[in-house]
Amino acid sequence: MSRMILRALLCLPVLVAALAAAPSPARADALHVGLVIPQSGQFRLLGDHVREAFQVWDADNPGAFGDIVEGDDGCTPESGVDAAAAMIEAGVDIVVGFLCTESLAAALPILSNEKIPVMTLTVRADIIGEEAARLGWSFFRLAPRAGSEAEIAADAIYRFWADKPFALIEDGAISGRELVEAVRTRLEERSLKPNFVDNYRPGQATQPSLVRRLKAAGVSRVFVGGDRSDLAVIAAEAEHQGVALSFMGGDALHAPEGELPLPDGTMAVLASGVVPGPEAEAARQAFAAHDMIAEGLRIPAYAAAEIIGAAANRSDYGQTNLVDLLTGTPFSTALGPVTFDATGERQEPGFVLAILEDGKFRRLSVDDASRLTGESQ
Known part of the structure; x- marks a missing residue:
């Protein structure tokens, strides 16, 4: 046995001990998520679906979300302004919801001014995306574009x-x-x-x-x-x-x-959320474990939770802002692959x-x- 190999073997325990003592990569910061969803009226059931989807995902993936704060989406410009103010006061990192165009359009400039991105699950109007791109709003559309x-x-x-x-x-x-x-x-x-x-x-x-x-x-x-x-x-x-x-x-x-x-x-x-493909099977099983079926907005909302959770678990979170983490990154979700372009529009069609x-x-x-x-x- 050569002296070089012997020296390496003698040093191995020290190296192992040093590696064990070295700090592990820092765990990503837990994100504070805001859900702005209808709390009453004809769209309350859809709001319930969004809440339930985030609760199911969070229960199976503890630690990614610091907390989940709710606001009321009354589907009016006034409710959009009020909900945006409540989300800012709560200190959330991202808002999911705003199921109606009127409330979303009113909230986007307010939240974007505070660098809080918004992800909509339902609003399809092309004009919203066009205005967001023109004015630099922090907007992400998980809903299919009209x-x-x-x-x-x-x-x-x-x-x-x-x-x-x-x-x-x-x-x-x-x-x-x-x-x-x-x-x-x-x-x-x-x-x-x-x-x-x-x-x-x-x-x-x-x-x-x-x-x-x-x-x-x-x-x-x-x-x-x-x-x-x-x-x-x-x-x-x-x-x-x-x-x-x-x-x-x-x-x-x-x-x-x-x-x-x-x-x-x-x-x-x-x-695509209406007729989920095989990529939604894990989400279906997760809902079934909680005595729920994958219907309505549950699959799209679950996909949103998957995306935000993946961003939260990125090792470089903290050095890179959330908007950058969400932009251009391919995410595997219950809706299939999701990639947001530089304007926050989903690159995949969203329809099947x-x-x-x-x-x-x-x-x-x-x-x-x-x-x-x-x-x-």
Whole structure:
């Protein structure tokens, strides 16, 4: 044995002792989280979902959150101002919630001035993100951006219906009209035009004249910018007249089943939290352990807790501010991968394509896509 090796062996106990005595990497500071959620009224249930999701995650991951402080989101500009002031006084590091555009828009400049970022789970309006980017607000959108709904829909139509005669119809409401127009614009950018464009009166018990117009136009596929109940009426009328039509709609199809069912095979562009994928299984099990089911805002709120918890556990927290930690970092969540860009917008679409089977929507599978692609050839 050489002297060099012998010297190394003799020094090994000293080295081990020194390593054992050396301080371990500093544990990330616990974050103080604010939840601004409806405490009463028609949206109280959604507020309960957010609270429960954070409680479930915190119970299974102790130490990441220093505390969780609640404020009331009354969905008005005044309540937004009041809640922002309460969060500042409570000394929170980040606020999650503000489920309504009015309260969020009022609170954002106040909280941003105090360098407190805000993460919304529900507000989709593109204008909020645009204003946040222009004015430098600390804004993060976990909710899907409104514009991405039309992107997913147009992509699906181009992929599955490009060689089929198809129609775009809408219910005359602002949301339906804007969605259909956005889909139409994106399709025309790809040199694909609908064979028929029309609108209809919503809330009718039957739609005979609309279906006759669809039949006369010779279409076999219909994208509907409207509610679930209206699409169900149109589908029932088409069956009554013997017109074979396949349907697709937007996120408005995520609604309770009405008097008439939607036909199986109906496609819909839905928020990813509505039809969670396999990445949500751990969250489902966590809720089940607390006798809850993964419904409503529980999965999106759980994903928010996962993101904030991951940021809290970053070893360099304390040298880097929270906004920087959240920006550009890929997070694995119950909603799937989430990455916020420099303006706080989620880079992933936030919407997925779903298909109705046995009365329930599920995510479109690879097999479904292959079958639909085959039908379009």
